[in-house]
Amino acid sequence: MTVDLTAAEGVAPRGTLALTEEVASGKPQRHRSRRRTVAVVSALVLAATCILMVAPFLWAAFSSVKPTDVAFSNPPVFSFAPTFQPYVDLWQTTNFYIYLINTIVVAVISTIVALLVGLPCAYALSRYGGAASLVLLVMALVFRALPRFAVVLPMYEISKSIGIYDTRVALAAALIAINQPFTIWLLRNFFAEIPRELDEAAMVDGCTRIGMLRRIMIPLMGPGILTAGIFVFLFAFQEYLTAAVLTDINAKTVPVFIATQIGQNLPLLQQASAATVLLTLPVVAIAFIAQKYLVAGLASGAVKG
Incomplete structure (x- = not known):
């Protein structure tokens, strides 16, 4: 014991x-x-x-x-009878609905094309390492980090020379070029998380690279595609400088319209406030609806890469 x-x-x-x-x-x-x-x-x-x-x-x-006479008073007035007349005037006395349509169309086009181009590029860069892949990634990062005017001014000259200035096509093409590096970097991180054994197994079964990307990789990339698409859409939806340089009347977007109202009389300035609210509400709605997908997608893409 x-x-x-x-x-x-x-x-x-x-x-x-x-x-x-x-x-x-x-x-x-x-x-x-x-x-x-x-x-x-x-x-x-x-x-x-x-x-x-x-x-x-x-x-x-x-x-x-607020009523127009107290909307921008100093000191501010917090007791007032609310009115929605600025929103009514915004829709009836301006072409705001056209600017809103331009903004949505350009954002949707740039998002779709950026994903279509970014998916195969990101997959290739995630699977083929080496110096060439590293150089391409660094070049994409440098291009994204350049001052916006260094990219927009040449696009302005090109759009003028080929006759597409002040069109949705020119603005969408510029936004695709500007946001494409970010899309490729983000999607590449998601592809890097998918085991290479899946590629090898699919190729043993006779699947080509394109078929494997379409049938296997893209279904597995749901959170990553959604995350990249939402970010690219929001970038294009709120872009001001590129739209201000490449548009005049026909393809003007909401951020450019809001900027033109600043410095005008009080009714126009109040309409700019109403346009700001209408521009922000879709962004807030997207953020709340896709919150869990964004968090899951960013966390998944940040593990490896």
Whole structure:
């Protein structure tokens, strides 16, 4: 029979003694208090950041439903009878619906084409390593990091020379070229997560690269395609500088229209606030609807690459 001398002598084990001393000294309480303080401070910082980010949109939203005589008064007026006349005037006295259609059409076209081009490119770059792949990725990153004017001004000259200036085609082509590097980088990270054994098994069964991409890879890339598509759509939907340079009247988008209203009289400025709200609401709706897909897609694409 084995006798536990420690227990027999009434001496607590070393781990128990250390835990008792820690409890006696108050360390767990201090740790919990410190964690609680950090959590409270973090929550306050996040709340303040959210308020600062949402405040401009709320200011525009309130300005769009205030009576014109108090919409931009200083100090601001918070007690007022709301009116939706600026929204009515926006639709009836301007071509806002045309600008909105232009914005949506250009964003949809640029998103579809960017995905159609980006999927095979990203798949090839994820499967074929080496210096050539690295050079192409770096070149794409450099192109995306260039100042926007360095890209837009040549596009302006090209669109003028071939006769497509102030058209949806010219604007969509420019946005595709600008956003394509981001699309390729993002999709490549998703493709890199898919095991290469799937490629080998499909090729053993007689599948070609194009067939494998269409039948196997793209179905597995659902979150990645959705994530890239949403980002490209939002980039194109809110783009101002490219649209301001490449459009005049026929293909003008909502961000350009809003910029032209700034500095005008109060009714036009109030219409710009209403247009800002109408431009922001689809973005907020997309963010809420696709939130879980965006989070899942970004987390999946960030594991490897």
